[in-house]
Amino acid sequence: MTAGDVAVRIKGVGHQFGEAGETQYVRALADTSLDILRGELLCLIGPSGCGKSTLLNVVGGLMEPSSGSVEVSGHPLRGPRPSEIAFVFQENALFPWNTVEENVRLGMLFQGVPKSEHEPRARKSLEAVGLADFAKHYPGQLSGGMRQRAALARALALQTGILLMDEPFGALDEQTRMILGEDLSVLLSRTEKTIVFVTHSLGEAVFLADRVAVFSARPGSIKKIIKVDEPHPRNPSFVTSEKFTELRNELYALLHDEIRKAVSETAPTRNGAGGAA
Amino acid sequence: MARRSERTRQLASRTVQIAFLLAVLLLWYLATTFWGVNRLLLPNPVEVWEQLMEVLRSGNYLPDLRVTATEFVVAFLLSTTTGTVVGFFASRSRFWTRVFEPLFAGIFSIPIILFLPLYVLFFGLGLESKIALGATISFFPIVLATIAGFSNVDRTLITAARSMGASDWLLFRYVLLPAALPVILGGLRIGFTICLLSILGSETIASLAGLGHHIVELAENMEMSRMFAYIAFVVVMVALLNAVVSHLEARGRRRG
Amino acid sequence: MSSAHSSEIKSAASAPAFAARSSEDESRLKLARRFFFRHPGMVRLGIVIVIFIGWEIAARWFMDPLFISPPSRVFSSLGSVLDTSGVPAALRITFFELAVAFLIAVTVGLVIGLAIGLQPFARRSMMPIVLLVYGLPQITILPLFILFFGIGPASKIAFGVTHGVFPIVITVVAGIQNLKPILLTSARSMGASRWQLLRHVIFPHMIPSFFAGMRLGMSGVLLGVLLAELYVSTAGIGYFTQMFTENFDPTKLFGLIAMLAAMAIILNEIVRRAEVRFSRWR
Numbered sequence: 001m002t003a004g005d006v007a008v009r010i011k012g013v014g015h016q017f018g019e020a021g022e023t024q025y026v027r028a029l030a031d032t033s034l035d036i037l038r039g040e041l042l043c044l045i046g047p048s049g050c051g052k053s054t055l056l057n058v059v060g061g062l063m064e065p066s067s068g069s070v071e072v073s074g075h076p077l078r079g080p081r082p083s084e085i086a087f088v089f090q091e092n093a094l095f096p097w098n099t100v101e102e103n104v105r106l107g108m109l110f111q112g113v114p115k116s117e118h119e120p121r122a123r124k125s126l127e128a129v130g131l132a133d134f135a136k137h138y139p140g141q142l143s144g145g146m147r148q149r150a151a152l153a154r155a156l157a158l159q160t161g162i163l164l165m166d167e168p169f170g171a172l173d174e175q176t177r178m179i180l181g182e183d184l185s186v187l188l189s190r191t192e193k194t195i196v197f198v199t200h201s202l203g204e205a206v207f208l209a210d211r212v213a214v215f216s217a218r219p220g221s222i223k224k225i226i227k228v229d230e231p232h233p234r235n236p237s238f239v240t241s242e243k244f245t246e247l248r249n250e251l252y253a254l255l256h257d258e259i260r261k262a263v264s265e266t267a268p269t270r271n272g273a274g275g276a277a
Numbered sequence: 278m279a280r281r282s283e284r285t286r287q288l289a290s291r292t293v294q295i296a297f298l299l300a301v302l303l304l305w306y307l308a309t310t311f312w313g314v315n316r317l318l319l320p321n322p323v324e325v326w327e328q329l330m331e332v333l334r335s336g337n338y339l340p341d342l343r344v345t346a347t348e349f350v351v352a353f354l355l356s357t358t359t360g361t362v363v364g365f366f367a368s369r370s371r372f373w374t375r376v377f378e379p380l381f382a383g384i385f386s387i388p389i390i391l392f393l394p395l396y397v398l399f400f401g402l403g404l405e406s407k408i409a410l411g412a413t414i415s416f417f418p419i420v421l422a423t424i425a426g427f428s429n430v431d432r433t434l435i436t437a438a439r440s441m442g443a444s445d446w447l448l449f450r451y452v453l454l455p456a457a458l459p460v461i462l463g464g465l466r467i468g469f470t471i472c473l474l475s476i477l478g479s480e481t482i483a484s485l486a487g488l489g490h491h492i493v494e495l496a497e498n499m500e501m502s503r504m505f506a507y508i509a510f511v512v513v514m515v516a517l518l519n520a521v522v523s524h525l526e527a528r529g530r531r532r533g
Numbered sequence: 534m535s536s537a538h539s540s541e542i543k544s545a546a547s548a549p550a551f552a553a554r555s556s557e558d559e560s561r562l563k564l565a566r567r568f569f570f571r572h573p574g575m576v577r578l579g580i581v582i583v584i585f586i587g588w589e590i591a592a593r594w595f596m597d598p599l600f601i602s603p604p605s606r607v608f609s610s611l612g613s614v615l616d617t618s619g620v621p622a623a624l625r626i627t628f629f630e631l632a633v634a635f636l637i638a639v640t641v642g643l644v645i646g647l648a649i650g651l652q653p654f655a656r657r658s659m660m661p662i663v664l665l666v667y668g669l670p671q672i673t674i675l676p677l678f679i680l681f682f683g684i685g686p687a688s689k690i691a692f693g694v695t696h697g698v699f700p701i702v703i704t705v706v707a708g709i710q711n712l713k714p715i716l717l718t719s720a721r722s723m724g725a726s727r728w729q730l731l732r733h734v735i736f737p738h739m740i741p742s743f744f745a746g747m748r749l750g751m752s753g754v755l756l757g758v759l760l761a762e763l764y765v766s767t768a769g770i771g772y773f774t775q776m777f778t779e780n781f782d783p784t785k786l787f788g789l790i791a792m793l794a795a796m797a798i799i800l801n802e803i804v805r806r807a808e809v810r811f812s813r814w815r
Contacts, residue, residue, distance in 0.1 A: 062722060082724030093719035097737040106733055110725035158723065290658035297662060318681060375573035376580070387797040388756045391790055393763060394774040398783055399600045478672045482763045482771075489672070496676035508673045515670045 007162055007194040008036040008059055013068035014219075015054050028054045030221040031068065034213065038161070041188060041195040041232075043205040046215025047255065047262035052198045053166050055220075059196060060085050060164045072162070082111045086155035090167040092147050094139040100150045101126065101135035107154040125157040126150075128187060145176040152184075156191075163195045170200065181207055182236055189232035202255070206247045207234055214254045217261040224254055320502040329506035338510060344487040345476060348404050352411030353472045357465065360416045364423025364461075374428050378421065385417035390478055397483045407479045407487070415472035422464020426457030462529045466522050473515060602783040607791065614788040623769050627762055628796060630686050634693030634754045635800075639747060642698045646705025646746075651735070656706060667699040671757075675764055684768050689761040696757030700749035708742025709735060744808035751804045755797050 014031045018024035029051035036042050036059075044052040057063040059070055061080040070077040072084060087093075094103050104122040113121065126132050129149040139147050148168050155163055169177040181204055188195060199205050205212045209228050216223045228247060230238060238244055302322065308314040309321040332338055367377040393410055400406035430453055438452045480489025488511050495504035568575075585604050592603035615621055649655050649663070675692060682688030712735060720734050762770040770793065777786035 060722060062718060080722050080724065082722065085722070087719065087722045089715060089719060091713075091715045093715050095716060095734065095737070097740075107723045109733070110720055110723040110729055112724060154723075286654070286657065290654065293658035294662055297658075372573055372576075376576045379574075380577050380580070386752070386801055387794055388752070388759050390756065390763070391759055391793055391797070394778050394786055395783070395790060398778045398781070398786060474670055474672055477670060478760060481672055481675055482760070492673060493676050496680055499680075504676070508677070511673045512669055516668065519668065 005038055006035045007038040007073065008196075009071040010034045010036070010055070010059065011069050011071070013055065013058055013065045013070060015051065015058065015063070015066045016219075027219040029058075029065070030219040032221050033068075034222060034225075036194060036196060038194050039192050040210040041197060041208055043209035043212045044196065044198045044215065045200070045202070045205045045212055045251065045255070046220055047217050047259040048200075049218045049262055050215040050220030050258070051218065052215055052220065056164050056166050056196060056198050060087055062087075082158065082160070084160050085162045085164060086158045086160040088148070088151050088155050088163070088165040088168045090170045092139065092144075092151070092171075094147055094150055094154070096139050099136050099138055100131060100142070100153075103139070103150060104154045104157050108157055111158050113158070121157045121159070122153075125153040128156060129153045130183070143176075144172050145180060148172065148180065156187075161194060163193050165195065165197045167198050167200065169204070177201070177204065182234075184208065186233040202248050202251045203239065205251065206244055207239060212251065214251065215258070217258045223258070226250060226254075317499060317501060320505050324502040325505040325509070328502045329509055332503070332506055332510065338488070338491075338507070341486060341488045341491045344404065345480065345489070348407045348411060348476050348480075348487065349473055351404075352408045352476060353415060353469060355408070355412035356415040356419055356468055356472060359412075360419030360464075360468065361423050361461065364420040365427055367420070368424045368427035371428075374424055378424050381417055381421055381424075385421065389414045389417075390475060393479050393482060396479075402483060402485050404486075407476050407484065410479050411472045411476045414475045415468040418471060419461075419464045419468040422467070423457070423461050426460030426464070427453060429460070430456040459530045462526045466526045469522050470519060473518065477511070477515075598783070599781040600783060602787055606784050607787040610784045611788045611792070614785050614792070617773070617785065620773055620789065623773060624792060624796070626686055627689075627758065627770055627793070630689045630693065630758050630762075631754060631796070631800060633686075634690045634697060634758055635751060637690070638694045638697030638750050638754055639701060641694070642701025642746065642750060643705060643743065645698070646702040646743075647709075649702065650706040650709035650739075651731075656710070660706060663699065663702055667703070671695060672760065675760060678761065679765060684765045688765075689758050689769070692761040693754040693757035697750040697752075697754035700753055701743070701746040704742045704746030704749065705739060708739035708746075711742075712738045741808075741812035744804075744811050748801075748804050748808050751801055755800065759793065759797075 010033055012031045012033055013029065014027075015029040016025065016027040018026060028049070032051075032055060044055065046052050054063065058065045059072075059077075061070075061072075061077050072081060094100075095106065098106060101122055104125060105118045108118050108121060122135075123132070126135055129152050131146060131149050131153060134142065134146065134150075139150065142150065152168070169180055172180070185208060197205075197208060206228055212226045212228065214223045214226065215221065226247065230243070305319070306322050309316065309319055367373050390410070392413075393406070396406040396410045396413075400409055434452055434456065435448065438448050443452070476487075477489040480487035481493055484490040488507070492504055492507050492511070495501075495507060589603045589605060592598075592601045593605075649659050671692075678688045678692050682691050716734055716738070717730065720730055725733070759770075763774060765771040766775040770789070773789055774786065777783075777789065
């Protein structure tokens with residue numbers, strides 16, 4: 001990993017929903033500052049409700065933060081920047097009435113990629129995720145794992161410098177996650193994208209990330225950043241190594257208290273009562 | 278800010294709705310009072326109101342109301358009893374459900390009011406033809422809902438009850454019926470409305486008495502204001518009945 | 534079951550030849566039963582045939598021919614119905630009215646549905662009014678329509694349109710409303726313009742609902758047009774239903790109505806097939 005320049009600069013970003021004093025008020029994110037380096041894979045991990053998805057949406061320009069600012073490639077962010085930032089969501093965001101290939105091409109149409117490029121790019125990205133044979137299938141005909149691969153292919157075809165992934169494997173079973181994680185690592189070693197990856201899974205974070213930003217419970221802020229010094233593509237055997245276990249344990253120690261705090265917090269909830277659900 | 282804007286949004290849409298209705302009323306009044314729209318086509322709303330009051334006061338509507346009400350009650354009772362009974366027995370086995378359900382659904386897909394002349398030929402212009410047609414038409418949504426309600430009872434519930442030794446009657450009374458009731462009530466509500474509309478419709482087309490017929494009579498005599506008054510009367514009555522039935526259905530659902 | 538078995542044993546003991554035949558019949562019966570069990574459609578057809586036979590017998594031998602006519606006579610007289618002067622024209626005009634009313638209802642319904650559905654404020658304020666008007670018993674104003682539009686096709690088309698337009702508006706609005714927000718977010722994040730959002734996300738999502746609405750709209754149009762036709766007894770279908778009724782001619786009346794029913798079935802089927810074809814991704 002080259003000590004490249006800063007792809008995304010997050011300056012004092014905080015966010016709240018609703019006004020102070022209302023029952024709907026929620027302070028999702030406390031002042032967060034972070035520099036995301038070009039070419040690195042940064043994981044955001046933390047307990048539920050700690051604001052990591054909120055931060056991702058802010059970084060992607062989908063949400064304006066209540067406080068603070070974001071700079072992408074040196075320019076302040078004022079809205080979605082499809083030419084530089086692509087998303088993969090946890091929820092299935094493929095258009096169910098289009099085939100996989102049509103979905104990929106539609107993304108390019110939205111971004112403004114010249115028509116002549118559509119076919120070759122689509123083919124390349126579908127091959128990269130291993131869905132070349134399923135190009136003409138509808139999302140409804142695919143498994144969850146394949147759908148997320150298709151969503152990834154759509155994002156890759158946009159050839160953006162930055163890829164934001166919000167728990168993309170969250171809805172999948174453990175085994176599929178494992179496979180997709182390995183494939184993702186292989187894929188990304190070939191590109192030079194900057195990736196921000198939100199996850200709940202400790203193992204996934206350690207396996208995929210160059211750096212892991214650990215969030216505290218709501219209102220979330222970055223508690224600590226852990227470096228994972230291991231070259232990409234990560235070998236599956238890395239998972240059983242001592243280094244992996246150490247890092248995973250470190251994450252666990254950092255997170256455990258925060259998770260407990262998140263579950264039993266007495267911060268204002270929807271109906272005004274505190275405590276766990 | 279979220280809650281305040283929600284309230285203002287609701288207020289704004291309510292305002293638009295009321296403004297819209299008032300505007301329509303106003304246009305109606307202006308059109309007939311000042312803009313010289315032919316009174317033979319569109320009566321003055323003030324006159325309509327006066328006629329309505331007179332009708333209500335004099336009880337002029339009573340004989341026709343009695344006819345329509347009789348037709349409706351008898352027809353609905355007929356369709357409800359036959360619909361629920363036939364529906365129940367059709368739902369007893371997957372096989373019979375698959376035989377009858379498409380049959381009923383298929384017949385229901387065409388406007389059965391089309392057969393009104395046949396009923397008139399057979400039963401005459403009196404109440405019998407309206408009752409028969411009303412019962413026929415409203416039979417279908419009721420039987421379909423009954424079939425759907427009973428055949429979609431969760432198998433697990435039935436197994437559990439049987440494993441505890443429930444007899445056929447107990448199973449019906451305490452498992453099947455309460456489980457199927459919401460759907461059946463929904464079907465009854467639809468049947469209610471359809472029966473009412475069919476009766477009014479057949480009175481309009483071929484009848485010697487009843488509210489629908491009275492409106493036709495007024496139209497033929499070009500008594501526009503009175504006709505509008507009667508239309509308003511019937512519309513309000515139907516709306517009230519629908520509201521009552523919906524309320525009853527909601528109550529039935531809540532208990533079940 | 535056990536009693537049948539024991540009777541078989543008894544008959545087997547008393548008359549061997551007879552028993553052999555009956556067990557053969559039994560297995561054939563079982564096969565037939567299994568066949569029919571797998572084909573409820575055939576049983577349904579059988580029931581319909583039985584009804585027709587019952588109708589035939591009752592009408593031919595037990596009931597007054599002034600009031601009811603057996604199906605055999607009805608079908609053989611279809612030709613004479615069409616020969617009755619004015620009937621083919623009335624049927625053609627009715628079909629024309631149905632088609633025109635449907636097209637108008639679809640177009641108007643789509644436009645209004647889009648106008649209301651795409652703008653949240655419009656939807657919140659106008660939908661309750663739409664639903665209110667939809668709930669009114671339109672049949673009460675049928676005489677009014679005839680007074681306004683006359684006894685020609687215009688009133689029938691208008692009445693059909695008012696019946697058919699509402700389900701279309703409602704389903705179009707619903708189709709737009711239940712679009713998952715994530716799909717819009719995703720498209721926006723890829724840089725879709727407002728027009729692209731409409732054409733590539735909102736519209737394709739709304740189409741299956743639109744077609745379902747068209748199916749309901751067709752039912753509405755059928756109801757409206759046929760009601761109006763039956764009401765007007767001085768021209769069109771209503772004239773002939775009145776004539777056949779007054780002349781106590783159930784044969785021709787059945788025939789005419791059967792043809793109209795067939796028209797309704799065909800039109801419904803066309804729209805239903807279109808719906809299936811355009812909802813494949815669902």
